[in-house]
Amino acid sequence: MTKNKGQSTKQLREERRQEKLTEFRKQQARSKRNKKIGVGVGITAGVLVAGLIVGVIATSLNAPTRDEIAIEGVDTYANLTNNHVTGTVNYEQDPPVGGDHNQYWLNCGAYTEEVPTENAVHSLEHGAVWVTYNRDLLSEDEVRELRSKLPSSYVILSPRSDLPSPIVMSAWGAQLQLEEASDSRIQPFLDKFWRSPAAPEPGASCTGAIDGPGKDS
Template structure:
């Protein structure tokens, strides 16, 4: 096809050819843009997938695995365990407990949902959970490091247990069940597991097997 001479109007054939060339160029640009967008989408999906996998792996690695214990115990005596004779009664308001932390006695009609708490929880609700067979594991936040708390958490079962800090403890860690209690000086004390094996979900509580969920959460619940 000959070029259009200066000052001469393009022929219809030349105009159509130019229009086809313009449309073809526009088509090429659209295709190139779509290809770039597809590549961006693919690499974005890959990046999201890698991030999700990394989060899953991190969660599996960092989430403490619950320990296993046999509910009920077999009557084994554990050195240092104290036992009491607290009565069970539902009351409103603040209770002045005989033990620190409480290991039974009067308590709020609503139990505390079992779980891991990073703040002190209401004793009156926690004691109600003990009535159902839960164990309340309390620790001195100033005496234990974050690693210590993680170690302590790794020793706990997945349910029927409350972990929380508590002010004014007689030892760095105290485990309390209904009318029983163990004080230990560190998270590596083997009696922690022994106590849980013996007193966790005990049948020697006023309401064995009653729920430890479905009531109220205390402040600072994280699990």
């Protein structure tokens, strides 16, 4: 600051003090505004997060349990045996939905050839879903569409001859016949029966045993 003519040193110091005080008050005002903005943004973000959490909880609470899922056309079977046997087994259903089976389970995954039945049934015992299809009735694009809708684990996808429909989904004690890969019942069947606790050994491994012919993954 330049000293004006006739201005005393005391006056000059007072002006400087007032200037500093004014600048200090401006900084305080800016700081308060920034804090208010920060608090407002924080509150808004908190409200959004809380809303998302409430939405997720509400969705979870409203989601049906396995037992509440109703699927038109599902056939269920009870009192299935699950003994380890050698050789072939004559099953009442084809594809089978359970029963006695080979001591080694079939490694889950996608197959391009028919797989050994008795080993696949052992995988059902562990909670896997076995999805079979008639390759003469399904195009390659439809098979790819079907595969895209299946989980990456605890699922066997394989062709099978003499099926009662183009696609058959089997789990331990349950089966659903489908006409096309776009059927909306595929996901509900998985929701209800994939890794189901109703299987005799749910959660037991679906890898580390044997591969069938034509294993793709």
